[in-house]
Amino acid sequence: xxxxxxxxxxxxxGAFVLAIPxxxxxxxxxxxxxxxxxxxxxxxxxxxxxxxxTAAQGRMVIEVQGGSCEGWTVDFRMVNQFTTEGxxxxxxxxxxxxxxxxxxxKMRYNERQFVDNALQDESTLTAAVGNEGKPGKGKMTKPxxxxxxxxxxxxxxVAHQIKLVELARKGETRDSSIVFDGSDGEKxxxxxxxxxxxxxxxxxxxxxxxxxxxxxPVSISYFSQKDGKSAETPDYQVSMQLFDxxxxxxxxxxxxxxxxxAHLSKLDLLEQPKCK
Numbered sequence: 001x002x003x004x005x006x007x008x009x010x011x012x013x014g015a016f017v018l019a020i021p022x023x024x025x026x027x028x029x030x031x032x033x034x035x036x037x038x039x040x041x042x043x044x045x046x047x048x049x050x051x052x053x054t055a056a057q058g059r060m061v062i063e064v065q066g067g068s069c070e071g072w073t074v075d076f077r078m079v080n081q082f083t084t085e086g087x088x089x090x091x092x093x094x095x096x097x098x099x100x101x102x103x104x105x106k107m108r109y110n111e112r113q114f115v116d117n118a119l120q121d122e123s124t125l126t127a128a129v130g131n132e133g134k135p136g137k138g139k140m141t142k143p144x145x146x147x148x149x150x151x152x153x154x155x156x157x158v159a160h161q162i163k164l165v166e167l168a169r170k171g172e173t174r175d176s177s178i179v180f181d182g183s184d185g186e187k188x189x190x191x192x193x194x195x196x197x198x199x200x201x202x203x204x205x206x207x208x209x210x211x212x213x214x215x216x217p218v219s220i221s222y223f224s225q226k227d228g229k230s231a232e233t234p235d236y237q238v239s240m241q242l243f244d245x246x247x248x249x250x251x252x253x254x255x256x257x258x259x260x261x262a263h264l265s266k267l268d269l270l271e272q273p274k275c276k
Contacts, residue, residue, distance in 0.1 A: 032165040033072075033158065033246030035270035037063040038206070040251070040262040042080055047258035055083040058092075060262060064158070064246075069275035071101045072158040091116050098182060104159040105129050109182030125182055129154055138186060148186035151228065157181035160191065165246050168195050168216040178225070190223040190230040201241075204249065206267035214244040245269075 044056035058080030066072040076096045083089045093114040100107045106128045113121040127138035127150055136150040155163065160179045167175050173195050180188040196217035204210040218241075221234035236256070241249030241264075251262040 032162045032169075033064065035065045035067070035272055036245075036247055037061065037268040037270060038247060038264055039266040041265045042078070043261045043263075045252065045259040045261045051257035052084045053082055053258050054085055055081075056258075056260060057081055062248075063270075065270060065273075067273055067275075068102050069273060071099055074098045074158065093117070096183065098157070100156050100158045104156060107156045107180075107182065111183065123182075123185065125185075127156075127180060127182065129156075136180075138180075140186065146186070150180045150186075150188050151178050151225065154178045154180045154188055161246055161248075164193060164195075164218065164242060165244065168198075168218070168242060169244070188225050189235070190225055192221045192223070194219045195242075204264070204267075206249075206264045209267060209269050210243055210247065210249070215249065216242045218242045 038061070040060040040062075042056065042058040042060055044053065047053045058078065060078040060080075061076070063075045064072065065075075074097070076098075077094070079091070079093045081089055081091050091114075094111065095114075096109065096111040098107060098109045106126070108124075108126045110124045111122065112119060122142050123140065124142040125138060125140040128136050129150070130136040130152050133152045135152055136154055138148045138150055140146045140148065155177055157179065160177055163177065164175065175191075175193045175195075177191050177193075178188055179191045196219075198214050198216055200212050200214060201210070202212060217239070220238045220240070222236050222238075223230040223234050225231075237254040238251055239254075240251040243249060247264075247267060249264045253260040253262065
């Protein structure tokens with residue numbers, strides 16, 4: 001851990017891979033998520049004194065590629081400079097890559113964490129959902145070899161992002177899902193989302209591709225699970241703009257003792273691969 005506030009893995013990735021924060025087993029509407037590269041500017045919105053954090057700034061890049069033919073890949077990098085009382089600063093650099101199968105039943109995940117340019121941690125794992133209400137299976141190879149189970153009904157991160165778009169389009173106002181994304185080892189989370197009504201923004205800083213596109217404000221809470229039960233209070237919460245093409249716009253990430261802003265500053269839509 002760093003700063004004694006939140007586990008580094010949850011701090012950086014849990015809400016993006018997000019949390020990008022990123023359909024259910026039915027994936028007919030592949031246009032609920034378009035391949036894209038999104039760049040976010042990170043800053044400190046607020047912090048309680050006990051957090052020890054006085055400033056934070058950095059940048060995050062999420063690149064989503066693929067589709068329903070060969071599956072989805074998500075490459076993530078976040079570099080952030082945290083400053084604490086007394087002027088001490090730390091440079092955190094988190095990089096990850098994940099893949100999900102077209103049917104949403106299998107995934108693999110690799111992550112490396114650097115502090116002041118020195119490698120601090122690396123994790124590699126694979127997972128598969130269970131069939132007919134049975135638990136799924138996972139296997140970790142780094143930092144050590146370990147097999148684990150994921151709860152029945154679990155979905156992965158990209159599947160969850162697609163599910164949110166599909167529910168928002170239908171006018172749903174709430175969703176509860178069990179999500180496993182690999183960013184916190186073997187831990188799955190209960191993710192509860194609330195949707196606001198559809199809106200349109202005339203001009204988006206990230207570029208013209210989102211101008212006047214339907215967007216829903218979404219509030220998402222992440223609850224740890226243990227022995228099949230969810231914690232009473234969330235580990236962290238995310239408020240975000242969810243666009244009709246699956247892109248996450250501006251985000252607010254609330255970790256209790258401090259809150260980060262993530263402003264979508266640049267967006268490139270990537271080519272949708274054709275099935276062979």
